[in-house]
Amino acid sequence: MKIGLEIHVQLPTRSKMFCPCPTDAGTPNSAICPTCLGMPGARPSLNRAALEMGLRLAKLFQCQVPERTWFSRKTYFYPDLAKHFQVTQYENPVGEHGLFDFRGKPIRIRRVHLEEDPGRIRRVGRPGEEMSLVDYNRSGIPLVEIVTEPDLSNPAEARQFLSDMLTEIRHTIGLTDDGEQSVRVDCNISVGEERVEVKNVTGLKNMERALKFELVRQTKMLRSKKPVLRETRRFDEERKVTLPARKKEFEEDYGYIGEPDLGVYNIRAMADALDEVETPLNRAKRLCDQYGIAEGTSRQLVNTSMDLCDLFEEMATASDPKTALFLVTDVISSYWARLSDDLDLGTRGKMIDTASRYGKGEINDIEARSILRGLIAPDDSVGTEKGEGTQALDDAIEAVLSSNPGIFDDYVKNERAANRLIGEVIGRTRGAYSSKEIVDRVKERLQRGP
């Protein structure tokens, strides 16, 4: 089984790709202008921030960056595209022939290119009386498309790969969401000879489901000696099945032509000038090697925040890795969600000093914990009362459970019932724990049963 992915990620720019319209408008069709609607005479100009993000990603995936790049028009008719063409890149994308080291397995990256998103179509009304509404706010929002070679070999691996890749992308261009809502993937999957494309799957979970469905479907077809057609399918999120979509067009059918309203951009020099920063996964690897901490722990640290990793490293230098890791994972990380915004240099210095004194044996673990809590949550009664690790969190969970006796049954029927409990626990603990901690703990408790 071979899987290749075409991954679309919205770039977090303030304005659209070729016009000054904002990218965060809520009311439908409130952020539109003659350029993103393709009115006659409108002249696009390229958003430099979008180009720079594209180049950062091309470098992240070790792509070759050409000397010059330009944009092309991909012509097709659909109501989400008022211009009747999408501005994208065909020849000379911002990056080609890259590589992503997926936990020791090299996954080849065919290309990285920039393009604009079309508008959004919403279908409303009862079956038989449906109508479609178009919102052009999304039209012109910058996207990066990352195309892999078919180097992935099963659905679970594809999901893990995409998750790792998103960790790196988030950090490199400053994305804030985890990709479950915003990443869209076209999956190419072949069990036998013929390749099937499942278009436009949203989020990691749906991608894995769509791939699993195709694996089973194609395997059955081949076993019963029926031909698997080369076709484009779509994923039905409600029914969790893939269905045939329109006939597969070939790239050549779109009749790409150069976009004459935009220029040719010298990107090699621009890419060379971009500073290279250590990515989360590289850092996780280095933390393992340099400080001898477990792989899972180092991944958890980088996933929480790179700033927390900085603090860990400073503490490890002032004391030793074991001491620093204990203080960071036992005390600090649970406060990190609300702490990272207002951790001033003075407080930071005192935290490092506490690590140093604890490392030298001048204070014991209880004193070190209590000093740190005093520094990072001085007015937090829950934090100071809780004494040992997660006791206050467990108490809060039990308290909420006792007033919701039916929740275990609800949870067995639908895991989303946990959200009700999580919300109440977050309210009760007033930010003393990170939401991840609360979510994990609540789920663990619900799984144990009444």
Ligand SMILES: [Zn+2]
């Ligand atoms: Zn516009």
